[in-house]
Structure formats: structure tokens, C-alpha cells
Amino acid sequence: MAKQKIDQGVTLIATNSEFTGDIKFADQLYVNGSVLGKIYSEPGEDATVVVGDNGSVTGEIRVANVVINGTVEGNVYASQRLELAAKARVTGNVNYVLIEMQLGATVDGQLVHDEELAGGAKNVHPFPADQDNASDQPK
Secondary structure, X not given: OOOOHHHOOEEEEOOOOEEEOOEEEOOEEXXXXXXXXXXXXXXXXXXXXXXXXXXEEEOOEEEEEEEEOOEEEOOEEEEEEEEEOOOOEEEOOEEEEEEEEOOOOEEEOOEEEOHHHHXXXXXXXXXXXXXXXXXXXXX
């Protein structure tokens, strides 16, 4: 049975709040405070994360729909849609299928159009083990 709109959850990290740790969620997440950790949803989920103009994330984001109007320090993977609003500041690589970037948004990293994200190929494991294991890194 499909989820009804009333059953969808909305999570808020409020202004002047700080969350330390990884966040796995479904539906919607609004970050108006600070998150120190990775943010991700299950592959195939139609989840959305919004980083508000006062919000900041220090860590990787892997979510279907990503809207940024605040600060992100880490790589971003949007398997459906990415919106970089006018006040967006991203330090890291941005991987997307579909992107909207407003005048004033900045990215200090690479913009990578990646159709494979849409199929979930890179989202099978939200954070591949080799990213956390230095011995697997090229020398």
C-alpha cells in the first residue's frame, strides 16, 4: 500500500541546534541548525533534505532530492534533483542527475553529472566501506 501524504514524516534540526552523528531518514529533513555527520536516505526513497539559509552540514549527503541554501562541507549525491539556491555554499564535489543553480550559489569542487545515480547504482551502499578504510585508498 502506498504511503498517504498524511503518513509522511518531517524532521527538523532547528536554528541554534547542533546534531552530531549520521542521520538516516525517509520523507523530509529540514536543517536550519548544524549537522556534523553524514545525511542519507534509503536507495529508491523519494526523500528530500533541505539545508536552510542558516543551516550547515559538515559531512556527506546522499539523498534523492537535495535543496541547499546554506553551507555544506562534504560531497553531495542527489539521485533525482539538486537545487542550489542563491545563498548555497558547497565545499566538495556535487554529483547530480538534474540540477538547478541560482545566481549567487557557489561550489568549491567539481560538478559531476552522473546518470548512474538515477538507477541507484551508487546508492546501493550509502557509504562504501572503502571510503572509511585508508588501506583501500590508492597510494
